[in-house]
Amino acid sequence: MELQRILAKDTQEAMAKVHALYGNDALVISNKKARKQTEVIVAIDVAAKANETSTSLNSNKSRIFNTAKSNEPSFNEVIESKIFNSPAVLESKPTTRSPRDAVMPAHNILCDEDISSLQDREYLKTRELVDLVKKELSAMRRELKISQELETSQTLDKMTPELGSLISSLDAAGIPAPLRILVSNLIANESEVNSAIKLISKSLGSAIKHNPLIKDMKGIHVIAGRSSSENALMSLRLAKQKSREYSGQGICIINYSSEQTKGWSQTQILGLQSGIKTYHAGTPSALSHVIAGLEEPKLIIIETSGIDLQNQLTEICTEFPTAKKHLLLPADASEVSVNRYLKRDRISWDSVMLNQLDRDIHPWPIINALMATGNAISVASSDFSLEVEAFSLDGTDLTRHSLSNLPLAPK
Template sequence: MRLERVIAKDARRATEQVIATFGPDALIISNQRVNGMTEIVVAVDTEDGTEASPPREAPQTARVFAPRADQGFGRSLMESLKPPVAVDRASSRAIAGTRTAEPEVADREPSAPSSAVQDVPPFLRNLASPPRPPAHTAPKQAPSRVREEPSLDTPPVSLAHAKDAEPLLAAEPAHSENSEGADQGLDSARARELVDMVRAELASMRQEIALSRQVESFPPGGSLNAALQPLAGALVAAGAPSGLRTLLLDQVRECDDIYEAVEQMKRQLGATLTPMERPDRFEGIHVIAGPSGAGKTQMLCRIAARHVAVHGPNSVAILSFADNRIGAWTQLQMLASRLGVDCFRVNGPDLLGPMLGELDTRKLVLIDTPGTGFVDKLDGIRRCAPRALFNLVMPADSSISGIARFIPSAPVTWNSVMVSKLDESACAWPLIQALCNHPIPLSVGSNHPAAEAPAIALSPADLVRHAFDQLELLAKPAARTRTPRAAAPKRTTTRVARHAA
């Protein structure tokens, strides 16, 4: 007797499939839901103690994806999508003998893709399989052709021919032989980044739960008076980290008024965060970095708009560095054209040095970077431009794990932190905690959905005020002021009125 597993959309179809495949004598052992499908485990009798012949229709089996440590994320996902094929020993030996007997025929005839590979979507095939060489490569007997690399002694491109420089820098790698392999490598890097983000988020959640259990002996609302318990509940509902929340409530434990406690917290956080001397002044080479989706390109254009309003469009230049995302270069071109600012594209650190040399006369050069693989890209910029200043763009709703990837584990020293998406109703408590632990000054922020709106100077008091404004607290009652009564007009007596008449 052996056990078989059948998966169908519902129990009726699964039962029909069991009867059609194994006959009415099959014994159903269990019936449960797996990943939205119905799974039935049946016991099937075997003849003479040996395994029965394979069924007419291979039943579907439930497979749970679990990436292996010795394989990449894409290859593990590819293998998990392949349906298992039941082949007995005799047939496997026959297949092995056929392959051994006819090696030349297999080499001459290209093998057709299996049904398992055909069922996998194209983007997963590219994700799982490594880059393949092009089909028109030379045979093994012929010497391999070596692709000529571009020489680094190429003279820098003049700004007078900016229109010609853009296709030279942007379009040449797009038509290279390794463009397909580069796209597959980029997809694989993004997949690994997503997996790392999920793991880091789960690790931060476990750490937060463990920290909350450690401070259970000092609960936020238990040792406080009744006036401060709504404040403790509002901080918990807003997602304030346990460490920061405990420290803030410990400082105002003796307060009797909730609004007085809020003002003390604001003053304490404002004194802890590091301000910037001149947050609205940007000169030289500034690199804009941050996670994917943080609004780096829009923040870069906001800074450019702020500078253009003072010094004019000819004093600013925008560079896109090694950003191969679909639509990123087009978006940057459109935003730069609205501001009237020159926009260039550089696909590697080899051409960054000559381009920055040509842009040496500009007062401000802004470099836009992608969020994927930021460690290598920032390190390449630092080696090519030692005078460059690195600025981190973080959204107001950043999580603890998302901030930990950049503060303080980045390969460069951050010049300032720029906060985006302040116009959304998001609490910036994890970001405030990170800036309290690591003294990085605040520079600018964005509180308007329009991309053309200039960036605003952001002080620690502004960020703290934004965080407390999102708390669900009762509005502070307005102070009552006594208004003096107006003097009543004197009444004219009847005698005076008659005398006047």
């Protein structure tokens, strides 16, 4: 791989030169203003290497998870055997990082150690998916038991038919059983649906903390979630909004992952379109090197890959202890998925962000988890389009959204 520098009067002319000189396979590393010109850094001769990488990976797909099956397997063992060809619960292998400190991205030919690392990452994602399915089923059984106990309680018997219909609507919207019990007791003495909804919004909303992130977003912020693409999109959306406040100066996005991901490619393209500087770092030392080279940074947003999240955050925060950590969740996340990040991983989050908060989404599992863990809500977005801005969201707003457009709810 070689890095080449292109200078032109604007981005459009610079990209035209890139395509004319190096073709469509040239990888854009960064673009910025330099002495009243646009400077574009590109990596060339990457297509052949990408093909070699693909061929190398295809020839190394075999796994070695073979153990004897039990004569009378349990349900969990059946899942294990179907996915991993083994009923035994295998421990996740730690991701092996190669000691690369290169700041600029490149499609390198993978050695055996790199391939093994990628296979471990693939296994880790599959392992987490199977564990998530089993936890989802366990949560469903628990929800059913609590719901059955609630049906036999005297709280519902005291409610008017209208309030009973409201509770049924909340059930249809997926409200967790413990929160349903709390809401039922809360509105037991109400007589009208509108007053009950106001009481629910006020009571639950006030129990959720709020982080006014958009108003005072500066310094280093880490956005972490399940998907590198979703992390990239939220990072770009916030950087674009804040760039107007900072006149487009001192803002950048750093993709932090040991391997180049789809999120990084998305960040490069959209960063060019939005005028946001973008960088890639694969190791803690590379990340430090990138940040040390920035001139008068006002806002640095680090997006993670969505894999091995806890280790990534540990590496980042070891280098930059004051970095703010934000968890990005889809608004329709299940209770098990939410608890996986907010409870199991034991990470101290500075805020929770939401994406895909459409009008028909009722994020009751997130409300329940925020109340239980004390984490703060900060911002949300309702669309995948970068043109749709993120907006500040507090607990009351989130609860009101969840109570709107309820299925079967009386008008």
